[in-house]
Amino acid sequence: MRRPESLDKYTVEVSPAAWRQLSHLPLETYQRIREELDATAARLRPATPVPLPQKLVRTVETRSILVDGHVALFEVDPDRRRLTLREIARRIP
Template structure:
């Protein structure tokens, strides 16, 4: 029998473009981004049932994480219970 929390588990995937961008990051930054995405996936819960989407339409939402000086853009696919890292952008630090 499956445990209830396993029913909610979202997987984390990385797009080819994001893999290329992550190859240029320091290891510690890559690990922090991955840990943050894993934490988000672990907290994801199914939403209140909504009307079924139209045929050929996937309910995907784009979100972002700020990790150190980088912004990680990822998509949440509630139908497939999947987070996909799409892009990592460097964000310059604003002077005070």
């Protein structure tokens, strides 16, 4: 269970597929991607109190960041206060 002070903060998670892709990157690139995701999560703030769970409706937004020639695709789930890294791809020039 989350602590009360963390209820308005977003957590950063990494999907299994993204972990495999991250393992092939240089350490510096991985660290920069993680820093960007952490900074993005820190900037996300809910506009309303924590909503009650909805039965079948979830609002998930897909976003991306560009780091060292790689595109990181991630999802933002405001209902669960979660940012999930889904995929890392090399950006074609």
